[in-house]
Amino acid sequence: MSYTENIKWFDTIDSTNNQLLIDKANLPDKSVYAALFQTAGKGQRGNKWESRSGENLTFSVLFRPTDIASNQQFTISQAVALGIVDYLAEKSLIAKIKWPNDIYICDLKICGILIENTISNDKLTYSVAGAGINLNQTKFDSNAPNPTSVALLKGTADYSPVDELPQVLKHIFRHYDALQHGETQEIAQRYTDILYRRGEQHRYFDCIDNKEVTASITGIDEAARLLLTLSDGSTKSYAFKELKYIL
Numbered sequence: 001m002s003y004t005e006n007i008k009w010f011d012t013i014d015s016t017n018n019q020l021l022i023d024k025a026n027l028p029d030k031s032v033y034a035a036l037f038q039t040a041g042k043g044q045r046g047n048k049w050e051s052r053s054g055e056n057l058t059f060s061v062l063f064r065p066t067d068i069a070s071n072q073q074f075t076i077s078q079a080v081a082l083g084i085v086d087y088l089a090e091k092s093l094i095a096k097i098k099w100p101n102d103i104y105i106c107d108l109k110i111c112g113i114l115i116e117n118t119i120s121n122d123k124l125t126y127s128v129a130g131a132g133i134n135l136n137q138t139k140f141d142s143n144a145p146n147p148t149s150v151a152l153l154k155g156t157a158d159y160s161p162v163d164e165l166p167q168v169l170k171h172i173f174r175h176y177d178a179l180q181h182g183e184t185q186e187i188a189q190r191y192t193d194i195l196y197r198r199g200e201q202h203r204y205f206d207c208i209d210n211k212e213v214t215a216s217i218t219g220i221d222e223a224a225r226l227l228l229t230l231s232d233g234s235t236k237s238y239a240f241k242e243l244k245y246i247l
Contacts, residue, residue: 074224083172108148
């Protein structure tokens with residue numbers, strides 16, 4: 001199946017997420033906005049996403065799920081992250097998901113994902129998922145500590161964003177369709193299985209208690225909080241922004 005008919009390309013735009021949110025009322029499920037360059041691409045924690053013009057994949061997807069409860073909204077994030085991991089696997093790149101939804105290869109960040117959800121009557125009415133995948137960029141100007149790209153890892157920088165995006169969408173929509181058919185547990189289990197640092201002892205900064213801890217990631221709970229087993233054997237859960245990875 002071709003997914004090119006789902007995609008509207010922009011040469012330059014402020015943010016594909018912003019524009020898709022503006023236009024969403026008149027767009028169907030699985031609509032995609034993509035840009036060769038974003039002047040105000042959005043990352044997690046309010047950060048700007050760095051991407052040189054024409055070198056990378058920057059896109060957003062509109063999802064209109066039929067029956068996803070508000071307390072299961074994180075499954076959209078899981079489906080998108082797993083789709084990108086599977087796309088990278090086709091490039092022989094073994095990626096992990098850094099909770100909640102960054103994509104890492106070893107200790108290097110190759111992709112960021114930003115999900116913006118709207119809830120009504122305890123149901124997820126729509127979700128806009130923006131992603132930035134570093135394809136061809138080999139030099140990064142921002143102070144991001146650990147970026148990488150497909151080009152840096154594969155030794156070649158001739159990937160066409162226009163050609164690559166349908167391949168990414170193929171995998172994302174496969175996982176999204178599985179969610180629509182009720183396979184939430186299967187999606188959640190695979191997400192857990194490939195979490196970055198899962199089962200390994202590492203240092204983190206606990207923003208709740210304002211201290212450094214040594215712990216092992218064990219998974220996520222029903223509220224999508226990260227579960228850690230601390231060095232003293234106790235278990236603690238963390239919501240977004242309550243824990244920082246020490247890299």
